[in-house]
Amino acid sequence: MLHGCVPWPEELAAKYRAEGYWTGQSLDVLLTEGAAAHGDRVALVAADGARWTHAELDAWASRLAAGLVSAGLRPGERVVVQLPNVPEFVALFFAFLRAGVLPVLALPAHRESEIVPLCELSEAVAYVVADTDDAGYDYRELARTVQKAVPSVRQVFVVGEPAEFQPLPTAAPVPLPSPDPSDVALFLLSGGTTGTPKLIPRTHQDYLYNARASASVSGFSADTRYLVALPAAHNFALASPGLLGAMAAGGTVVLAPDPSADTAFELIERERVTVAAVVPPVALLWMDATEFMDEDLSSLQLLQVGGAKFNAEPASRVRSTLGCDLQQVFGMAEGLLNFTRLDDPDELKITTQGRPLCPADEVLVVDEEGDPVAPGESGELLTRGPYTLRGYYRAEQHNARSFTPDGFYRSGDVVRALPSGHLVVEGRIKDQINRGGEKIPAEELENHLLAHPAVHDAAVVGMPDEVMGERTCAFLVVRGEAPTLREVTAFLRERGVAAYKLPDRLEVLDSFPLTKVGKVSKAALAKRIAG
Ligand code: OOB
Numbered sequence: 001m002l003h004g005c006v007p008w009p010e011e012l013a014a015k016y017r018a019e020g021y022w023t024g025q026s027l028d029v030l031l032t033e034g035a036a037a038h039g040d041r042v043a044l045v046a047a048d049g050a051r052w053t054h055a056e057l058d059a060w061a062s063r064l065a066a067g068l069v070s071a072g073l074r075p076g077e078r079v080v081v082q083l084p085n086v087p088e089f090v091a092l093f094f095a096f097l098r099a100g101v102l103p104v105l106a107l108p109a110h111r112e113s114e115i116v117p118l119c120e121l122s123e124a125v126a127y128v129v130a131d132t133d134d135a136g137y138d139y140r141e142l143a144r145t146v147q148k149a150v151p152s153v154r155q156v157f158v159v160g161e162p163a164e165f166q167p168l169p170t171a172a173p174v175p176l177p178s179p180d181p182s183d184v185a186l187f188l189l190s191g192g193t194t195g196t197p198k199l200i201p202r203t204h205q206d207y208l209y210n211a212r213a214s215a216s217v218s219g220f221s222a223d224t225r226y227l228v229a230l231p232a233a234h235n236f237a238l239a240s241p242g243l244l245g246a247m248a249a250g251g252t253v254v255l256a257p258d259p260s261a262d263t264a265f266e267l268i269e270r271e272r273v274t275v276a277a278v279v280p281p282v283a284l285l286w287m288d289a290t291e292f293m294d295e296d297l298s299s300l301q302l303l304q305v306g307g308a309k310f311n312a313e314p315a316s317r318v319r320s321t322l323g324c325d326l327q328q329v330f331g332m333a334e335g336l337l338n339f340t341r342l343d344d345p346d347e348l349k350i351t352t353q354g355r356p357l358c359p360a361d362e363v364l365v366v367d368e369e370g371d372p373v374a375p376g377e378s379g380e381l382l383t384r385g386p387y388t389l390r391g392y393y394r395a396e397q398h399n400a401r402s403f404t405p406d407g408f409y410r411s412g413d414v415v416r417a418l419p420s421g422h423l424v425v426e427g428r429i430k431d432q433i434n435r436g437g438e439k440i441p442a443e444e445l446e447n448h449l450l451a452h453p454a455v456h457d458a459a460v461v462g463m464p465d466e467v468m469g470e471r472t473c474a475f476l477v478v479r480g481e482a483p484t485l486r487e488v489t490a491f492l493r494e495r496g497v498a499a500y501k502l503p504d505r506l507e508v509l510d511s512f513p514l515t516k517v518g519k520v521s522k523a524a525l526a527k528r529i530a531g
Helices: 010-018 028-040 054-070 087-099 114-120 139-149 204-217 235-239 242-248 262-272 280-289 317-323 346-351 397-402 442-450 485-494 523-529
Strands: 040-046 050-052 078-082 102-105 126-130 157-161 184-190 199-203 225-228 252-255 273-278 304-305 325-332 335-339 360-365 378-384 407-417 423-428 431-437 438-441 454-464 469-478 505-508
Touching: 028 054, 028 242, 040 054, 040 469, 050 054, 054 087, 078 087, 078 114, 087 184, 087 252, 087 523, 102 280, 102 378, 114 139, 114 199, 114 397, 126 139, 199 204, 204 235, 204 242, 204 273, 225 242, 235 242, 242 252, 242 378, 252 262, 252 378, 262 280, 273 280, 273 423, 280 317, 304 317, 317 325, 325 346, 335 407, 378 442, 397 407, 431 454, 431 469, 438 442, 442 454, 442 469, 442 485, 454 523, 469 523, 485 505, 505 523
Parallel strands: 040 252, 078 102, 078 126, 102 184, 126 157, 225 252, 225 273, 273 304, 304 325, 469 505
Antiparallel strands: 040 050, 184 199, 325 335, 360 378, 378 407, 407 423, 431 438, 454 469
């Protein structure tokens, strides 16, 4: 296994193989098997209507894989990939798997302050971007900054107009060795709680299980037409079941450039989409939009909602507004996925966040001392299993805190388990804000705020919000005159902080409330802002 990654202990690995969760195949079989079994069926549809069959996508991925090899990329090397929902993302993803090159999947919203540390941590040899986004943001500018800051980044590949960089490389397909299924296939980004990014290594066999089992529990089949409305680089849209799950079932993937009702409804009608996955604020938007939009959504059978808590009240309105079934998904890039089942009673679909995907998922609900709580009580969710990481990449010290000695991942989520095994998410003890599914590590934002000359101390907390679930409030202790919210957000943008991490509100205090042991009491701050 790649240096800096933590393998599963052999005893558990043997169990996961024996019980059939790990099949000894590489992730790439999703495409090769699809091409062999139903090569003529449509695999991928772009927003502009361009389409590729499974066989065509397979051939495209092979040409790109050969191109990556001829561009000098070697197995095990890392490449940071930052692409919107374009067909190149999908073809390139499989090309990386074939070439044994490891993609590090960044989000389109990320900017210099996220991408530079990611490239450093992964020692990326290349960076893949689009030319510009719909709002005119130029990723090639970002690439120039990144290349200057991180010398390991030898090459930049651009989807679209490459300027001084290179277009995606293609070459005549060459035979390539197939990777070891226990090797790392890709890196996902953790939502994070600390000042520096954390990378999640996902192996071929664990991610293959993740995609296939999710597809099965979500009822995906060759008739599934899945709308990728969230960023394709996010675990939910990628493999839970996401686009990989749709492909595993022999279905069709439809790419939406953004999750707005305008874009999504048009695609649902045009492509007869059957399943879509969204975060709660998008679900709310779509439900409202049905009142004034008249696209035909009758093909939609299932709306998957996850990434943040979907409250029971809106959850109960999904069927009457969108005319489809609801599936709640409580997942994490680190691994564990919980789904409400398609044959669960409505009560469970509406009021719980689902139960674990795999019979071998081990879930503990523990108190502050780490002892299991009484059945039905709430506590922190700890988990280990066949697709849950055993350690972040190159993060020994952090791993010592994030895992128990016997390898359970401390999720930082507070849950309550029902006798059926369904979990209700009740809160969180991790120092993170969940802004409508987008995760903001508090410490990271506080460090950026502390760099402002007028900021003496900073503490960031979530404040309740009807649509987003939470928004971000930055409490500051200042030197001299307090900056305004506008000034602070302009300062953060200038530092290259992603827009979704910018605070929504600023509160200036003379000093911060402290806990008994003298730490800043975020609980007191959160209470204060919640009113
Ligand atoms: C998904 O993955 P991440 O890595 O962006 O975020 C994981 C965290 C969880 O630990 C939890 O705090 C929160 O997001 N979360 C939810 C939730 N789903 C995720 N909190 C309450 N209710 C839910 N349904 O967000 C993710 C990955 C795969 C599938 C779905 C979501």
